Amino acid sequence: MESSKQTIKCGIPQGSSLGPLLFLLYINDIPNCSDKLSFRIFADYNNIFASSSNTVELQSLINQALSKVKEWCDLNKLTINLTKTNYMIIKSPKRKTNIIWDVKLTNNDGSAYGLEKRTYIKYLGILIDDTLSWKHQVSYLCIRISRNTGIIG
Secondary structure (H helix, E strand, C coil): CCCCCCCCCCCCCCCCCCHHHHHHHHHHHHHCCCCCCCEEEECCCCEEEECCCCCCHHHHHHHHHHHHHHHHHHCCCCCCHHHEEEEEECCCCCCCCCCCCEEEEEEEECEECCCCCCEEECCEEEEECCCCCCCHHHHHHHHHHHHHHHHCC
């Protein structure tokens, strides 16, 4: 069965062999929307990094820069999947922060969506936690190894 032909006004057809390349070309200039953030662009997702020695300044910097990222996405007709968008603060295990984090994506109309804070994330297949202790990654690997040794034995 053959699909009907339709004109595409915006976007890339899903399943297209050129889709990943065209998408990377399309979002290639996203780092230009903020000089305060560092971007890591992958096939279908981005990681954004910010740093500061002052936690209050960091929160302000992140919120201001994220509004610029949201504006860039709106101008380029891209939507941010808010259910998959979250943040993590990497800190020293000895350092306690008393600040209540309020990181959000703000729309042009002033409405905002608060992002979920995570204690660990999966980054390029590795579980990284907020103190860089590797405990989540080691635990994950131990579970995987124990499952696989049962299959082999």
